Structures are given as structure tokens and as C-alpha cells.
Amino acid sequence: MTGTAPAPDTHVVVVGAGPVGLMLAGELRLGGAAVTVLEQRHAPTTESRASTLHARTMDILHQRGLLVELGDPPRGGPGHFGGMRLDLTGPSPHSGQWKVPQARTEALLARWATGLGARILRGHRLVGLTQTEDQVRADVVADGVHRTVRARYLIGCDGERSTVRELGGFAFPGHDASKELLRADVADVTVPDRRFERHPGGLAIASRGPGGVTRVMVHRYGTPATPRTTDPTFEEVTAAWQHVTGEDLTHGRPLWLNAFGNACRQADRYRNGRILLAGDAAHHQMPVGGQALNLGLHDAVNLGWKLAAHLGGTAGAHLLDSYHDERHPVGARILGNITAQALLLLGGPEVEPLRAVFGELLALPEARTHLAAMISGLDHAYPPGSGHHLLVGTPVRHHHLRTGTEDTDTFAPLETGRGLLVDLTGDPALAASAAPWADGRVRVLRATVPPGTAPPAFAAALVRPDGHLAWVDGTPSSLAAALQRWFGPPQRRVRPTGR
Ligand SMILES: Cc1cc2nc3c(=O)[nH]c(=O)nc-3n(C[C@H](O)[C@H](O)[C@H](O)COP(=O)(O)OP(=O)(O)OC[C@H]3O[C@@H](n4cnc5c(N)ncnc54)[C@H](O)[C@@H]3O)c2cc1C
Structure with missing residues (x-):
């Protein structure tokens, strides 16, 4: 119990202004949550770190309208799996891999998050953490002075040696590096x-x-x-x-x-009460194939809208818990492929027979497609649940659309971080079903497919703010059930406001 604890200073404290913390701060602001980022460094790092953005990350940046500012990064050439050439072509307008120095990604995300109203406090190191029933107290040192910041939730985006993970009581099973x-x-x-x-x-x-x-x-x-x-x-x-x-x-x-x-560790849970982990704080992996940074950014995009909706009072605990339920298996799968790659890459002559067999498999189109989708993040799907369309849980693909005389697509309307109902059926019953959520939570887009462009694999689909499909081609009543599950009860939204 907090007793007479002072009111929180902010809705969410994010610890760490690395790429994951910055992405999360922007996502939380899109959802209307007040966010303060605590960063121990006085200035952004200029260290040469991750330099690869994969197709799914580029799709997300596209959906948030950030590609224009990113400019036209050079292509990264063919990818690899354990050092064996892998063509990363896949179903995305940004198919392949793209070379963007991490410092540039961070600068882009910092400008975006602060432009949306996130507060970044540099030179602030988290040294203590206490959670009570209704808030989290962060003890911080800034210029040798101790101060306290209180929030309703605190997210550790503080990298592989995470203080939040340690102080927050998260187990981090796995193994240290052997090579x-x-x-x-x-x-x-x-x-x-x-x-x-x-x-x-x-x-x-x-x-x-x-x-x-x-x-x-x-x-x-x-x-x-x-x-x-x-x-x-x-x-x-x-x-x-x-x-x-x-x-x-x-x-x-x-x-x-x-x-x-080749150290490999993953937090056993991503949420402990009011404290959550994302990015390298939640999983430590060998940075092979450029997946580490990308995986963390996708954590942030999964968590941001859910936590903001939870703070807004429309979403129950199930929505916040779905962060662990969805992201932990994705992280475990990536750690698995990285471990396999480390064996192929760092093994001596004893792995040559394995590499030879693997080389034959990689020449098969189906095997190439499978691995390319895994590495590029395009196949990272969440369990659809029984009885749902097979596309539910998968990332929405890019398709050109037209509304009246306006050209649009399946990505552009996601810039505001709201849900999206794409309706190509023209069936008034669908729009009527969605109307109670069209209060700022979900945008209904009645559209057609422009002649000469490839149509989507659905006639109607509900897209979550993170770009994953939540409902596809069902009945109006199943649409209402999906809207209620992901966006809360009809017409009762209290958006968290503040900075
Ligand atoms: C040297 C190096 C080389 C790498 N090379 C590659 C690569 O080639 N390819 C690849 O994919 N990945 C690479 N990585 C990994 C990639 O950089 C990370 O996956 C990515 O940075 C993770 O982002 P993050 O935001 O989770 O954590 P980080 O980028 O580590 O950011 C964490 C932030 O939290 C801050 N912080 C930590 N503790 C506190 C505290 N107590 N209080 C306040 N702030 C705190 C830190 O100062 C830091 O700014 C490399 C990492 C390193 C360190």
C-alpha cells in the first residue's frame, strides 16, 4: 500500500534512451500517456553499434511516417544465416536489409518522441526502485544529487546490464559466452x-x-x-x-x-507488477544477422499502445499481460535462431558437414523464404486464437487503397497509432459494428483497391496500432468481439492526458 505516498509525477518512466526506450516513449505519447525517459548519459552515444534495419522495422517506421526523415538509406546487400548467404527478399515494400548507423536511428527516434511530448532527462541514472500497489518510485542520481520520480509504471529499456531487471526481481536464465x-x-x-x-x-x-x-x-x-x-x-x-x-x-x-x-539469456517474464522490460534488458543475444536492435524495437511497438490504453482505463490487465504473452515467444524464437547461427558461424571444422547440409537446404526456395521471413521479422506473428482467420496475428502487408478520389494504403493511416478497420466490402453492417469504437480509438477506412494493384488477402480487416491483424473477414458480431478485446468497451474511452 502507498499510504500517503505523493501522487505520481508522470504516467510512465522509461529507463534508458537507447533506441528501444526512445521508440517506446514515442509510442506511449501516441497513445496519450505522459512519459519521462531517464538516461544516465549526458549525450547520445556515438559508438559504432547496430547498423542493420530489417524489413519489418522499416515497415514500422513507414507506418509511423518516419521514413521521409530517415532519407534513403543504402541497401545492406544480401543477408546471411550463420555466415551462409541468404537472400532476404520478402513481402514488404522495404524487402532486404538497410544500413542505418544506430546513432542515426536514435537521433531520429529522439526527435520524434520529443516532438510528440516525451520528456528526456539526460544525466539521470536510476539507482533504486520500489513498487507499491499503485505506483513505482524511481530513485535517481543527477549531477551527484539524489531525487525521486514517481510513476504508475516503469519500463526498463536500460540495455543488457539492466539495473531495472536486477532491482525489479526478474530472473534472467541462459548462459554466458563460450566463444x-x-x-x-x-x-x-x-x-x-x-x-x-x-x-x-x-x-x-x-x-x-x-x-x-x-x-x-x-x-x-x-x-x-x-x-x-x-x-x-x-x-x-x-x-x-x-x-x-x-x-x-x-x-x-x-x-x-x-x-x-554467444551469450544468450532471456528474462523469464517481461512484467513484474508495475515494472516491465523491453529490448536488450529483456533479452541478451549475440548481435549476429542484425536482429538484436530490431527485436527490441518491435518489443517497444507492441508494448506502447497497450500500456497507454491500460492507463487510459479502457483496457483490462489482459491487454498489458498480452505483451509478455506475445513478445516472450518471439524473443525465444529469435534467440534460438541466433544460437543456431552462432554454432554454424563459430564452429570449427567439426561443423563443416552441418554447413554443407544447411547449404543444400538454403538453396530450396521454401527454406530460403522461411528463414528470410524469420530474420527480417516479417513472419513474427502472435497466436490468433482458436477459430480465427489464419492471418490474425500476422503483420498487415502494404497494399494500395483508394477512398473516393484519394489514394492511400494500408500503412499510412497507422501514423497516429490508432486502430484501423480496412473495409473493402462496403457492407454497412461492418461499419455499424465498429461505430462505437470510432471515437478516436479506431479509424474506419472504407476503401477500394485501385485498378492494376495487388489486392489484399482479405476483404475486411482490423489492424492493431502495432500493425498486426486483430480480425479478418468475420461476421459483424465477431468484429465487435475483437474490437472489445483489443480496444476496450464501446464508447467509454478516457484517454490519459499529460506529459
Ligand atoms: C558494442 C556493441 C556493439 C553492437 N553491435 C551490434 C550489431 O552489430 N548488430 C546488432 O543488431 N546489434 C548490435 N549491438 C546490440 C544493439 O546495439 C542493441 O541490441 C541495442 O542497442 C539495444 O537497444 P536498447 O535500447 O535495448 O539498449 P541500449 O542501446 O543498450 O540502451 C540502453 C540505454 O540505457 C541507459 N542506461 C543503462 N542503465 C541505466 C540506468 N541505471 N539509468 C539510466 N539509464 C541507463 C544506457 O546509457 C543506454 O543509453 C551492439 C551492442 C554493443 C554494446
Whole structure:
């Protein structure tokens, strides 16, 4: 019980202004929740980190109207599975992978979230956490001064060494790294570009980037991961590179050094009362195939609208609990594919037979399509529930639509973060069924398919704010049931307001 505890300062405290915290802050603001982001760093990181955005993430940025500002990022070329070439073509207007430095993604999301009214407090480190029946108290240190921020919910988006996870009592089962890749950005060296080259002694990767800086990654087969509290030395990297390729890099100028291993852990639950986890705080994975950042962004997009609706009083606990129920299995599946890739990538000669069989499988169109959809996030679906259309739970695909004389599509109306009923049937009973939710929660879009464009695989569909299908081609009464499940009772919305 809180007794005489002061009123909360804000609806939600997000700990961490990394990409996941920033995405979540924007999503919460779209849903009308007041949000304060606490970030220990005084300025955004400029560290070279994740650089790949996959198709599902690009679809989400498209749905939120953020692609224009992102500009026209370069394509990332073909993908890979465990270092074996994988064509990532899939059903998205942004099929493939896209090269966007993490700092740029963060800057984009920070501008978006603050533009929507999120408050970001930099130089604020969370050091303590207490939850009571109706609020969470965050103890924070800023410029050596202790202060308290109270909120109704607190979300840990504070990365792989999450303080929130530790203080919030979340178990984090899994294993530490047994193998590692050393990585360095090096100036003043000339080595051939190498894409997952397997040598007798180990694995070597090199790519020359803009400005003449070469990123090298190297792993010696059979070498265990070194327990580290600091980055590797340049001498470690050059010695491993020499061992694997025979080339000398010692004359180069190291700009950035880093090691990452095949550690794999996942929080056993993503919610403990009023405290939740998202992104690397919820799951720790080897950043292979560029899935780590993308997975976290999708967590944020799943959680934001649900928590905002819960705070608005229209959604019961089931909606908030569905965050764990939907995202934990997706995370577990990605951790599984990353573990499989780590075995194929970092295994020595003993995995060659497995790689040979895998190579044959990857040549089969169906196997390629399956893996490409998994890596790019396009097949990340939530359980539809019994008796529902098979498309329920899957992400809506991009289709051109027309309303009267206006051209639109299935993505653009999602920019405001509201639900969307796409009705191509013209059946007045459907619109009548949805009318009690058309009070700002759900937009009804009666549309046609422009001639010469591919029609959707449905005649009518309800799309959640996160772009996943909630109902497809059912009866008006089943539509009303789906609307009630995801958007609360008819016409009783109290939107949370404030910042
Ligand atoms: C060196 C490095 C290289 C990587 N390379 C790749 C890659 O090539 N491909 C890939 O897909 N992924 C890569 N990753 C992983 C990718 O960067 C992460 O998946 C992604 O950043 C996760 O985003 P996040 O917002 O969950 O956490 P983070 O980006 O870690 O952000 C967490 C934020 O929380 C803040 N914070 C932490 N504790 C506190 C506290 N107590 N109080 C206040 N603020 C706090 C931190 O300062 C940080 O800003 C790499 C990560 C690292 C560290």
C-alpha cells in the first residue's frame, strides 16, 4: 500500500534512451500517456553499434511516417544465416536489409518522441526502485544529487546490464559466452574485403567503409571467450587476425575495439507488477544477422499502445499481460535462431558437414523464404486464437487503397497509432459494428483497391496500432468481439492526458 505516498509525477518512466526506450516513449505519447525517459548519459552515444534495419522495422517506421526523415538509406546487400548467404527478399515494400548507423536511428527516434511530448532527462541514472500497489518510485542520481520520480509504471529499456531487471526481481536464465568475435574499426590498413571467410584457423570478416576505415572481425576456432570487463586490446585483434589470415594489421590505427560473444539469456517474464522490460534488458543475444536492435524495437511497438490504453482505463490487465504473452515467444524464437547461427558461424571444422547440409537446404526456395521471413521479422506473428482467420496475428502487408478520389494504403493511416478497420466490402453492417469504437480509438477506412494493384488477402480487416491483424473477414458480431478485446468497451474511452 502507498499510504500517503505523493501522487505520481508522470504516467510512465522509461529507463534508458537507447533506441528501444526512445521508440517506446514515442509510442506511449501516441497513445496519450505522459512519459519521462531517464538516461544516465549526458549525450547520445556515438559508438559504432547496430547498423542493420530489417524489413519489418522499416515497415514500422513507414507506418509511423518516419521514413521521409530517415532519407534513403543504402541497401545492406544480401543477408546471411550463420555466415551462409541468404537472400532476404520478402513481402514488404522495404524487402532486404538497410544500413542505418544506430546513432542515426536514435537521433531520429529522439526527435520524434520529443516532438510528440516525451520528456528526456539526460544525466539521470536510476539507482533504486520500489513498487507499491499503485505506483513505482524511481530513485535517481543527477549531477551527484539524489531525487525521486514517481510513476504508475516503469519500463526498463536500460540495455543488457539492466539495473531495472536486477532491482525489479526478474530472473534472467541462459548462459554466458563460450566463444567470441573480436571486432575493430581500423584506419590506414589495406586488406581485401572478406565476407564470412572460413580459414583453417578461424573466421575472418573485413569490410572497408566510407572514409577508408576497415571493420575487421575475427574468431579463432576452438578459443574460449575471455571474461571481460573492458574492450579487447588492439594487440589481441592483430594477433588473432595474423593467426587466421596471415596478414599484419599492426601498423593500422585502431578507432574502435569491441568483443561480443554467444551469450544468450532471456528474462523469464517481461512484467513484474508495475515494472516491465523491453529490448536488450529483456533479452541478451549475440548481435549476429542484425536482429538484436530490431527485436527490441518491435518489443517497444507492441508494448506502447497497450500500456497507454491500460492507463487510459479502457483496457483490462489482459491487454498489458498480452505483451509478455506475445513478445516472450518471439524473443525465444529469435534467440534460438541466433544460437543456431552462432554454432554454424563459430564452429570449427567439426561443423563443416552441418554447413554443407544447411547449404543444400538454403538453396530450396521454401527454406530460403522461411528463414528470410524469420530474420527480417516479417513472419513474427502472435497466436490468433482458436477459430480465427489464419492471418490474425500476422503483420498487415502494404497494399494500395483508394477512398473516393484519394489514394492511400494500408500503412499510412497507422501514423497516429490508432486502430484501423480496412473495409473493402462496403457492407454497412461492418461499419455499424465498429461505430462505437470510432471515437478516436479506431479509424474506419472504407476503401477500394485501385485498378492494376495487388489486392489484399482479405476483404475486411482490423489492424492493431502495432500493425498486426486483430480480425479478418468475420461476421459483424465477431468484429465487435475483437474490437472489445483489443480496444476496450464501446464508447467509454478516457484517454490519459499529460506529459
Ligand atoms: C558494442 C556493441 C556493439 C553492437 N553491435 C551490434 C550489431 O552489430 N548488430 C546488432 O543488431 N546489434 C548490435 N549491438 C546490440 C544493439 O546495439 C542493441 O541490441 C541495442 O542497442 C539495444 O537497444 P536498447 O535500447 O535495448 O539498449 P541500449 O542501446 O543498450 O540502451 C540502453 C540505454 O540505457 C541507459 N542506461 C543503462 N542503465 C541505466 C540506468 N541505471 N539509468 C539510466 N539509464 C541507463 C544506457 O546509457 C543506454 O543509453 C551492439 C551492442 C554493443 C554494446
